[in-house]
Amino acid sequence: MDGIQKLFDEIKDGFDSTDESMNYISELQSDAVELHADCCAHIQSVTAKRKNLQATYEKGVERLEKINVLNADLLRKYEKRKEENKEETRRSQHATQKLELLRSVCTEYQNCLKQLDDETTLLDNALRNEKLWDDRKDSKENISIQKFLSML
Structure with missing residues (x-):
């Protein structure tokens, strides 16, 4: 502000001191002071912004x-989980293979048990038939012996 005042003081010294000139210089000075204040306010506003x-x-x-x-942490966790998932998938596939093998063995075992049961049933029937035959034979022999003894 002091710089503007000095400038206008120098300007006044260079002009004639008529009322019209002084009024014009005063208006210019007033406009300059107002413009300077606006600029300072704008500079402060811009500086604050x-x-x-x-x-x-x-x-x-x-x-x-x-x-x-x-993000880096999440990426590390993602990569770790990805590796864990690969391992889990590998273990799961291995377990599935073992389970399928176990099912196959169980099915074969069940088939063997059924075959054994069928053979046991056939054997039981054969033994029963043989026993019946033997009982019948013994029974006929007993009757024959009894007849023979009764004849004596």
Whole structure:
């Protein structure tokens, strides 16, 4: 502000001191002071906005850094889980193969048991038939012996 006053003082010295000239210089001075005040206010506003933007930018950078750290952590966890899933899949496939083999063995065992049961049934029937035959034969022999003894 002092610089504007000095400038206008020098301008006044160079002009004639008529009322019209002095009024014109005073208006110019008044406009210059007003413009200077507007410029100062605008500069302060821009400076405040710049500081605000700088603070917002710095907060954004901090947030991005945190997000990057979290993303890196998530990526590590994802890769670890991916490897665990591969291992689980391998174990699951291995267990499935064992289960299928066990089912096959169980089916074969059931078939053997059924065949054994069928053969046991046939054997039981054969033994029963043989026993009946033997009992019948013994019974005929007993009757023959009894007849013979009764004849005596």
